[in-house]
Amino acid sequence: MNSELHDIAQDQPNIYRECAQAMLRVLHAAITASGESKVKAWGVMFAVNHPSCMGKSMSEIAVILKVSRASISNAATEFCIENKLPPSSYMKSEDAQDSSRAARIGLIERHKQRIQTK
Numbered sequence: 001m002n003s004e005l006h007d008i009a010q011d012q013p014n015i016y017r018e019c020a021q022a023m024l025r026v027l028h029a030a031i032t033a034s035g036e037s038k039v040k041a042w043g044v045m046f047a048v049n050h051p052s053c054m055g056k057s058m059s060e061i062a063v064i065l066k067v068s069r070a071s072i073s074n075a076a077t078e079f080c081i082e083n084k085l086p087p088s089s090y091m092k093s094e095d096a097q098d099s100s101r102a103a104r105i106g107l108i109e110r111h112k113q114r115i116q117t118k
Contacts, residue, residue: 025083026083026085029079029082029083030044030048030079033075033079038065039065039067039071039072039075040075040079042058042061042065042072042075043072043073043074043075043076043077043078043079044075044076044079046058046072046073046076046088046090046091047075047076047077047079047080047085047087047088047090047091048085048088049088049089049090053090057069058072058073058076058090073091076088076090076091077091
């Protein structure tokens with residue numbers, strides 16, 4: 001009988017184990033990225049809604065680190081994409097990111113046209 005229970009346990013997916021393994025992968029990725037640079041560390045913290053981010057903005061942290069806000073945002077976005085995580089509340093949704101990107105490209109294109117017509 002014990003052998004039958006063991007066989008059943010092996011055949012059934014264990015959602016808790018799968019979730020734990022996924023979280024271990026994310027935790028390992030967070031530790032690895034955080035060790036690479038302060039920008040990546042803050043990107044990870046913003047990506048996972050870390051309590052250290054409460055009351056702070058990416059812009060404020062960027063000033064302290066002497067980098068652009070986009071550097072931290074890109075680190076957060078990259079971490080989320082690599083680990084199949086949705087954007088955190090500190091981040092723009094994927095649709096908002098696409099809209100911002102399209103607006104920026106449009107601005108660059110209009111600027112190029114103005115330069116060419118001069």
